[in-house]
Amino acid sequence: MNSLDKKYTWCFAGQVHAQGDRSKMIDLLKKCNGEYHLHVAEGWQSGNSLSTQEYKKILSDSIFVPCPRGNTSVDTFRLYEALEVGAIPIVEKSDYWSDMLGEHPLIETASWNNISNDINLLLENTEWIIKHSKKVQSWWVKYKQQLKQDIANIIAEKRKVYDVCFCCDENLINYIVI
Secondary structure, three states: OOHHHOOEEEEEEEOOOOOOHHHHHHHHHOOOOOOEEEEEOOOOOOOOOOOHHHHHHHHHOEEEEEEOOOOOOOOOHHHHHHHHHOOEEEEEOOHHHHHHHOOOOOEEEOOHHHHHHHHHHHHHOHHHHHHHHHHHHHHHHHHHHHHHHHHHHHHHHHHHHHHHHHHHOHHHHHHHHO
């Protein structure tokens, strides 16, 4: 789906605490041009949570997905969910992202304070949105392929080590496996 054909400029579904950064972020995002979808849940998998299908549909129908940090980590499932459906994630600036993902096309914000102005400026450049959306999707596919290959290589190396140990000393491999 072309990013410009999506129904929502942004969406957020999750917990929002009145005094927290998420509450401020939401208030600022509401100033963005275009429609948005906001679903505040009482808690993780609470009675008022969206179904998986509803959530995926809303994410898929959103250009941007703000991905504020989790309660204890800068990382959040929301980022990977947004990437899987072709939305453009916006994360809080941190070395964590480049350490974790390498060179990436995620939008990083130093502060949510200017987020509505930043998104509104991006919305004025429709060509950029289309190109960046494709860049993010392409990067994500390549990232996952490389990750899969890296894991396969690690497993292959471990098998070689175990094969060598097994050939050298059967008791050693039994000790390692136990």
